[in-house]
Amino acid sequence: MDRNQATGLILFAAVILIYSLFFASTPEMPEVETVTTEQAESNQSNTAGQQTIADTVSENDSTLDATRVAKYGVLATLTVGEEKTLILENDLIQVEISSKGAGVKKVILKEYKSSQMEPLELLNEKSSKMDFLLEGRNGPVDLKDLYFTSSIENSQNEEGVNTKTLTLTSGTESGQIIQSFTLTDGSYQVQKSFEIDRYQGVFTGTELLFNWEDQVIAQESNLAESRRQSRLNYYTSEGSFDNLGAGDDLEQETIGEPVKWVGFSQRFFTAAIIADTDFRNVSVTQSTPEDSAIVRVMTTSLSIPLQDGKVNYTYYFGPDEYKTLKKVTDGFEDNVDMGYFFVSWVNKYIIVNLFAFLEKFFTNYGVIIIIIVFLIKLALFPLTYKSYIGMAKMRVIKPEIDELKEKYGDDATKMQQEQMKLFSKLGVSPISGCLPMVLQMPFLFALFFFFPNAIELRQESFLWATDLSTYDTFFNLPFTIPFYGSHVSMFTLLMTVSQIAYTHFNNQLTTATGPMKNLGYIMPVMFMFILNSYPAGLSFYYFVSNVVTFGQQALIKLFVDDEKIRAKVEESKAKNVNKKKSKFQQKLEDAMKAGETSRKK
Structure with missing residues (x-):
């Protein structure tokens, strides 16, 4: 080390020593206590509640900070927990649901395989993102930030069909948020109910905001044909079916009227959300990625009106089988493209029923085609x-x-x-x-x-x-x-x-x-x-x-x-020797003569 380097180090150390002795500030108070005091001074009506939360934070859970309390208020304690994966299944599908936000993580169709002969995942946590938001006193609350506890109930209807109901509850002494998923044997429909119990003044909105992005997973070996037959479909409450086209360009549309259902249809399978009454403020988007593992990227944003803090709607995760879709809801069978109106009647009323009839007697579809x-x-x-x-x-x-x-x-x-x-x-x-x-x-x-x-x-x-x-x-x-x-x-x-x-x-x-x-x-x-x-x-x-x-x-x-x-x-x-010209023949000849005259002129 030369003289200049040694001199520089000494001067640098001296500067640090002088700064620490004369300019360093005293230790700051914990942030939680400062923010809680400010809230107590600014909002007298919430003093007791905020103080209780602050006490809980300081005594029981060091991970909660003042920012969390300021953002979620009485819901702050619900944002801490351990995520668990809950399974709801029947003989046809298996649905994985997260205890964090009560969102659908994965759907497996048991009767089908992918082109690689692996279990067919219609969607998973990586490909599909669902967000539910509620407008609250302190701003929008994303339900995905809240942790829920679960319970499951098995029941049987009069016909002996089994039904499973998974209920997820998240709440405090001030109220509860309850989300229930119901799945019946032999069905691809998952019925969903949402309810806010009490929490007066905590939630200010009258609708549940829903955003869904699905990177549709390629299930078939022929990607070009899959993209040609895949499209985002929707059906309005007035009974009108429409969709975004099958082109590769980005397409987006804001629908000006209430919508009954929105479906992400990919040739042979559909994932959809269906309203019990209707959806409002619906916008849809569709694009084609470069990734060959993805057929299309489909998104929808919509609002679900709440009635007294409650709402019901349904998911459909299943095959595009015409007769199955027809039983779901109005217009849902249109997810299967049967052709233009002047030929679709042949498929809907003849070919579909003919296939269903022949399937009872023959298992080889080449033979069925020959018979048809x-x-x-x-x-x-x-x-x-x-x-x-x-x-x-x-x-x-x-x-x-x-x-x-x-x-x-x-x-x-x-x-x-x-x-x-x-x-x-x-x-x-x-x-x-x-x-x-x-x-x-x-x-x-x-x-x-x-x-x-x-x-x-x-x-x-x-x-x-x-x-x-x-x-x-x-x-x-x-x-x-x-x-x-x-x-x-x-x-x-x-x-x-x-x-x-x-x-x-x-x-x-x-x-x-x-x-x-x-x-x-x-x-x-x-x-x-x-x-x-x-x-x-x-x-x-x-x-x-x-x-x-x-x-x-x-x-x-x-x-x-x-x-x-x-x-x-x-x-x-x-x-017909003496047969006179018909009126049609006479008019036709006159038209020919008139045309010839015009041509000559």
């Missing part, structure tokens, strides 16, 4: 037959149509007019072959919505497909094809080949030419790209449907003779 195809095709066979006859009539009159094309090919309007006359004379309708096919379209589109959302197919195997609710990977490609993917779905390939074969067969039965003829070959290829990543159950259904339709057409062809159809056409021609 046969039943639907059998029911629609009269339409298929009419469609075939209509196309056959157009086929046998093709020579007459070709003559008109040669004669009036350059005049489109005249060609259409003469065609209409010919059809009327021969008793043939150009839409007779198309209309029956159009009437079958609701069934075709309905199944497009049903299979991606059918929890019945989840983790059900058939042939090489290990899970009919996702795509079947017959083999993986060493590269990725745009709009197709890096895997090959064999059911999708079979569907494509069968559709092309059916189109080829069908073109021989119709008069389609040019672009219309080629369109039948282009569409199956397009759908091959679209459906390659869709559920195997959907592709398998379309494949079986194509095969059965092909068989029906071939069978009808064996029993329908073109010569007999031609004879009927000639018979109609003889009857």
Whole structure:
């Protein structure tokens, strides 16, 4: 150590010594006593209560300080304790509840497994955060800061169904906060009651504020399909269902009317809160994270009105099974997307009940799909037959149509007019072959919505497909094809080949030419790209449907003779020789003439 360093250390020590002798202050009084005295001087009516709390703090619990007393008042002693995990369960679900705040920590669905075949945790302490706040005299009180003591009661209703009620109580001599959870065997609904007993003047608000953020845990192997089918849903007290879209962008909405329920739906499962009366001041938010372990981040904030310090509401933690959801509350079955209104009736009233009926006799869902195809095709066979006859009539009159094309090919309007006359004379309708096919379209589109959302197919195997609710990977490609993917779905390939074969067969039965003829070959290829990543159950259904339709057409062809159809056409021609134009036909011709005149001008 050199001279300058030694000199510096000596001077530094001297400064510290002088400061401690002349400038150090006397010891401060304990903070608890100071704050308590100030409160006693400023609020004379609370002197006794605050002094009692201060005494309790100083004598029994050194962890409570004046800040805690100032914030919670008479509730300060309830903010100290030991957190315990309480379990409420039945034959379907297990719910873990914390003694700190009486909040739901974890929900396990016992009948289901995750894609890794582990117990399915619908939510846990890391993914889901629920906050309940009450406006108090000293500011908002977060119930998560209070500790509760628990008791459980088992009961049985008249039908012999067991019910468990977990009651958590937190209170002092001034009052109590009571929260009860009730779970009945065979139910996914957890009924919740909240009550403030006494505590006059401690709580000033008339509503319970609720904030819920759920990082929806990915349960399926196909994350893209899960995100496509996941959305935040809500149902207003006026009976209107709505949701935030399925896009990846941040979406948020403030709902201007009372709401009956809010549900976080992730394709096959839903976590929801349901009002006994209604929720107010509801706002919802939805976003898509980069984390592949999370499907979406969904949040809601709402207020639950208190009646005399009490309120009841319900949680739903369970599967998106249409019949199960329909029993929960009004509109709750809409958490399952059954398609647009013009096709949803097929799924709601026919397909769902058909699946439920066949499940009683068959356990293999591939077999069930085959049976459903046969039943639907059998029911629609009269339409298929009419469609075939209509196309056959157009086929046998093709020579007459070709003559008109040669004669009036350059005049489109005249060609259409003469065609209409010919059809009327021969008793043939150009839409007779198309209309029956159009009437079958609701069934075709309905199944497009049903299979991606059918929890019945989840983790059900058939042939090489290990899970009919996702795509079947017959083999993986060493590269990725745009709009197709890096895997090959064999059911999708079979569907494509069968559709092309059916189109080829069908073109021989119709008069389609040019672009219309080629369109039948282009569409199956397009759908091959679209459906390659869709559920195997959907592709398998379309494949079986194509095969059965092909068989029906071939069978009808064996029993329908073109010569007999031609004879009927000639018979109609003889009857309609002097037939006058119908009003519709006359109006159509007039419209064509007017259009042609406008075009020439």
